[in-house]
Amino acid sequence: MRESVKFYIDGRWTDPADPARSRTLEVVNPATEQVCGTVAVASATDVDRAVAAARGAFPAWSQTSVPHRIEVLRNILDAYQKRSGDLAAALTEEMGAPASLANGFQVGLGAGHLTKAIEVLEDFPFEERRGATLIVKEPIGVCAMITPWNWPLNQIAVKVFPALATGCTMVLKPSENAPSAGQIFAEILDAAGVPAGVFNLLQGDGPGVGVPLSSHPGVDMVSFTGSVRAGVEVARNAAPGVKRVTQELGGKSPNIVLDDAAFAESVAAGVANMMGNSGQTCSALSRMLVPGSRMDEAIGIAREAAAGVTVGDPNGDVAMGPVVSRAQFEKVQSLIQKGIDEGATLVAGGTGRPDGLEKGYFVRPTVFADVTNDMTIAREEIFGPVLTILGYDGVDHAVEIANDTEYGLAGNVAGADLDQARAVARRIRAGWVSINDGFDFGCPFGGYNKSGNGREWGEFGFHDYLETKGLLGYAPDEAAP
Known part of the structure; x- marks a missing residue:
């Protein structure tokens, strides 16, 4: 004790x-x-x-x-x-x-x-x-x-x-x-x-x-x-x-996945990153933006990636432990239910604990698709392992969606075309914008x-x-x- x-x-x-x-x-x-x-x-x-x-x-x-x-x-x-x-x-x-x-x-x-x-x-x-x-x-x-x-x-x-x-x-x-x-x-x-x-x-x-x-x-x-x-x-x-x-x-940070050869890798990485620390990260990339024409493809990749996230006793060999408290667990559960009620497509996870876990504040790794930016799960900071996938029509539309938030802590642009990723990253209104999940202890962090x-x-x-x-x-x- x-x-x-x-x-x-x-x-x-x-x-x-x-x-x-x-x-x-x-x-x-x-x-x-x-x-x-x-x-x-x-x-x-x-x-x-x-x-x-x-x-x-x-x-x-x-x-x-x-x-x-x-x-x-x-x-x-x-x-x-x-x-x-x-x-x-x-x-x-x-x-x-x-x-x-x-x-x-x-x-x-x-x-x-x-x-x-x-x-x-x-x-x-x-x-x-x-x-x-x-x-x-x-x-x-x-x-x-x-x-x-x-x-x-x-x-x-x-x-x-x-x-x-x-x-x-x-x-x-x-x-x-x-x-x-x-x-x-x-x-x-x-x-x-x-x-x-x-x-x-x-x-x-x-x-x-x-x-x-x-x-x-x-x-x-x-x-x-x-x-x-x-x-x-x-x-x-x-x-x-x-x-x-x-x-x-807080934050409700966008992850713009570009329409290029790195698409599948970028979507899978975005799912895994969102589940890290049970989604309890201020700068979590909780809004994934993908080309609308590739939404079905993104759903398949995201479902498989979420299924691969192991959840359980944090003392064991797992990728994800519980959220921090009962209050946090109940908040996350209510927002997952809100996403279902508002008509988003539940790709993976959902309400309740993962199978086999009868106690502890464990949340199922959850992914929603076909989300629109006016939905609650796209506006509010959930602070749990819940990813929302939104479709965009062209890069200008992606940037518009990314910046349509009351927050502005972080963002990411994922893609194989570095010049395009750089150009898009410059347009995101946030304090910490990475390209392909870049990291630097010397970079200023704030919103x-x-x-x-x-x-x-x-x-x-x-x-x-x-x-x-x-x-x-x-x-x-x-x-x-």
């Missing part, structure tokens, strides 16, 4: 400020539906303590040298690698990530972002001379970080590592659905020798911790990843303090429209943690005549 009942504040593990009145929540293993842990809910008093620790540590940490911060980050990387097995086990138990995914991409993303942060920091231009003026990039201050359960280490990494690298201090609140990743992460930073107060961890839920943290007068910046609804509330809470707020929110604001990953992840100062007359001898 995992217990996340202490908070990491000012370099020490500490009990809640008022243990007699503190609340705890149960953590449920989504594969077994059994309680697997307990997490404490921090109070406003705990938030005050953590923010005070971060404010107290900021003057010294913000003035540390780049070589010193690089050394600290390298120490973290060493400690992270030593705990990779513990992190993976926690993700499998608490969020149902298959062991291969947890030990692979889930944990690997954290290490990859840390390695990239070190690389960026080595050459990052914190100062620039422009004639007589010096432009300086300085750490913004104390940062509040609120992260989700679907990619816990990725979302913690893309916030914490740039903040550390730029000289900020911080308070992290991970999701109460998967708290152990954050708990182990704090242990890693403690073992690596991160100075007291620079990094602080509070556990709990949105009302108990997220609200007082995002509205706290001692916080200078809030970085949030989660739903649009929660993101709006975070922004409202932060607004009276005129804080900087960055948000990575247009209701998918959020700000950018994470690589050097672009540094900018939101920095203020820009102009020192006029810094070099008067270099003033323009």
Whole structure:
């Protein structure tokens, strides 16, 4: 039984400020539906303590040298690698990530972002001379970080590592659905020798911790990843303090499959990718766009690909585990039923658990075809293993459908003709558009429209943690005549 009942504040593990009145929540293993842990809910008093620790540590940490911060980050990387097995086990138990995914991409993303942060920091231009003026990039201050359960280490990494690298201090609140990743992460930073107060961890839920943290007068910046609804509330809470707020929110991302020789391969890859992490990915390519004239062909390929997705005990050799919670399971089930009711063609899957699974929040890998972009399953973010296939008449129509969404987080163009794929990708209104599933730790990640604001990953992840100062007359001898 995992217990996340202490908070990491000012370099020490500490009990809640008022243990007699503190609340705890149960953590449920989504594969077994059994309680697997307990997490404490921090109070406003705990938030005050953590923010005070971060404010107290900021003057010294913000003035540390780049070589010193690089050394600290390298120490973290060493400690992270030593705990990779513990992190993976926690993700499998608490969020149902298959062991291969947890030990692979889930944990690997954290290490990859840390390695990239070190690389960026080595050459990052914190100062620039422009004639007589010096432009300086300085750490913004104390940062509040609120992260989700679907990619816990990725979302913690893309916030914490740039903040550390730029000289900020911080308070992290991970999701109460998967708290152990954050708990182990704090242990890693403690073992690596991160100075007291620079990094602080509070556990709990949105009302108990997220609200007082995002509205706290001692916080200078809030970085949030989660739903649009929660993101709006975070922004409202932060607004009276005129804080900087960055948000990575939802998506309903298009995958345009071009009409060329790679069609069959592209459709099969799109199905497999959608089922990864049980479809619980903000940037999931949940709308596949295919030429209308090849819809029947796409249906046959997609049906076969979905049938090949193995679902079951995440500790075993499976491609897909459960979704994270009963609430998520019920939401996905209702939207699958909505797709059926609205007249989409059910190609694979459907409501209920996969055959042979009597318990656990397992969802059948589901594919709908003949979907139109006005259907609920084409508009709403399902956040489950549900793919919708829409037909298009020509590339212009495909781009029109792709951009007909309130979101704009990601997209993909799949095809053998690279020049055409490049041209189409330029026209998609989204922050992260891949060509044939390209991937790059240095690419900026973030959304247009209701998918959020700000950018994470690589050097672009540094900018939101920095203020820009102009020192006029810094070099008067270099003033323009």
